[in-house]
Amino acid sequence: MLNYEQQERWSKIVPNWQSPINIITTDTIKEKWNKDLLIFDEEYKFINILNKGNNLQYDGRGVAIIEGRKFDFQQLHFHFPAEHQIDGQVYPMELHFVHQNIIGQITVVALFVELGDFNRELGDFFRDFPAVESEKDPFSAKLSLDGLIGNLDSGVYHYLGSLTTPPLVKNVEWWVIQKAITVSSEQLEGIKKRFQHKNAREIQKVNERKVIYYEN
Numbered sequence: 001m002l003n004y005e006q007q008e009r010w011s012k013i014v015p016n017w018q019s020p021i022n023i024i025t026t027d028t029i030k031e032k033w034n035k036d037l038l039i040f041d042e043e044y045k046f047i048n049i050l051n052k053g054n055n056l057q058y059d060g061r062g063v064a065i066i067e068g069r070k071f072d073f074q075q076l077h078f079h080f081p082a083e084h085q086i087d088g089q090v091y092p093m094e095l096h097f098v099h100q101n102i103i104g105q106i107t108v109v110a111l112f113v114e115l116g117d118f119n120r121e122l123g124d125f126f127r128d129f130p131a132v133e134s135e136k137d138p139f140s141a142k143l144s145l146d147g148l149i150g151n152l153d154s155g156v157y158h159y160l161g162s163l164t165t166p167p168l169v170k171n172v173e174w175w176v177i178q179k180a181i182t183v184s185s186e187q188l189e190g191i192k193k194r195f196q197h198k199n200a201r202e203i204q205k206v207n208e209r210k211v212i213y214y215e216n
């Protein structure tokens, strides 16, 4: 029972569930992937680019169905290096697709990037985008999450955390795609040039949280 005389202790009762985390694969709860878990049928259309100082935010529109709930895609941004880790492994880059539903729940799909083959989807996306905010208009860039991850044959990690930038909003649902997409080294350098800063938040404590791993 909560003690209203000692409310300063409540913060110790309710752990501070923040992101990003290092996902320890042997600590995850394994579940079977259900085909209705994540549905990204709709191509996201981008309408604006915002320079956030240490990041570029690509605002867009689109719909995702996540565990049967409708979410509106809001924006995509990038982190260098990746923020989440899997068993301590740090990828060179991580994409965050931020979604929100009608009652304000935020869900982020995180996608790791590693060096490898040229990525056509990302190539097309950046080709259609100017490098700086002042050059915006009119945008025709599109990006399909299904196109990016459809052929990965990947599982996904799911846990409850926060935004990784202030205001560090809590109760954010994270869906961290297990397998990384690839970009060529030239492509990675080109993308990095658009961002002047290293912009990864440090790893946060997992505390009592459980990470679910949906196997494909």
Ligand SMILES: [Zn+2]
Residues within 6 Å of the ligand: 077, 078, 079, 096, 164
């Ligand atoms: Zn982010």
